[in-house]
Amino acid sequence: MWGSRTDRGDDTVTCISCGEDVPRRNAREYDKYGNRWERTGKEFEFLCKPCYRAECHQPRDELESLLCEIDGAEMTQEEFLETYDRLVEERYGTSEQS
Numbered sequence: 425m426w427g428s429r430t431d432r433g434d435d436t437v438t439c440i441s442c443g444e445d446v447p448r449r450n451a452r453e454y455d456k457y458g459n460r461w462e463r464t465g466k467e468f469e470f471l472c473k474p475c476y477r478a479e480c481h482q483p484r485d486e487l488e489s490l491l492c493e494i495d496g497a498e499m500t501q502e503e504f505l506e507t508y509d510r511l512v513e514e515r516y517g518t519s520e521q522s
């Protein structure tokens with residue numbers, strides 16, 4: 425038995441895809457910079473297992489290079505997302521496929 429201590433606080437991470445709080449040990453690290461071995465000064469993001477699996481089903485060859493391009497500048501998450509959105513739109517049109 426591991427005891428009844430609840431895993432809250434530091435041990436819980438939020439999935440960046442669905443927003444679910446999951447125990448960190450059940451989450452997968454997702455490095456938006458596509459460079460997991462450079463850890464200094466970085467905060468990793470996390471995906472829960474279902475989202476991680478879903479993520480892997482997506483074609484993402486271009487996504488990684490796109491993300492690495494954005495990496496050129498230091499920016500906040502908000503700026504990053506805006507930049508990402510803009511680049512995707514420039515390249516592929518709007519992100520909605522209708």
Ligand SMILES: [Zn+2]
Binds near residue numbers: 440441442473474
């Ligand atoms: Zn999730």
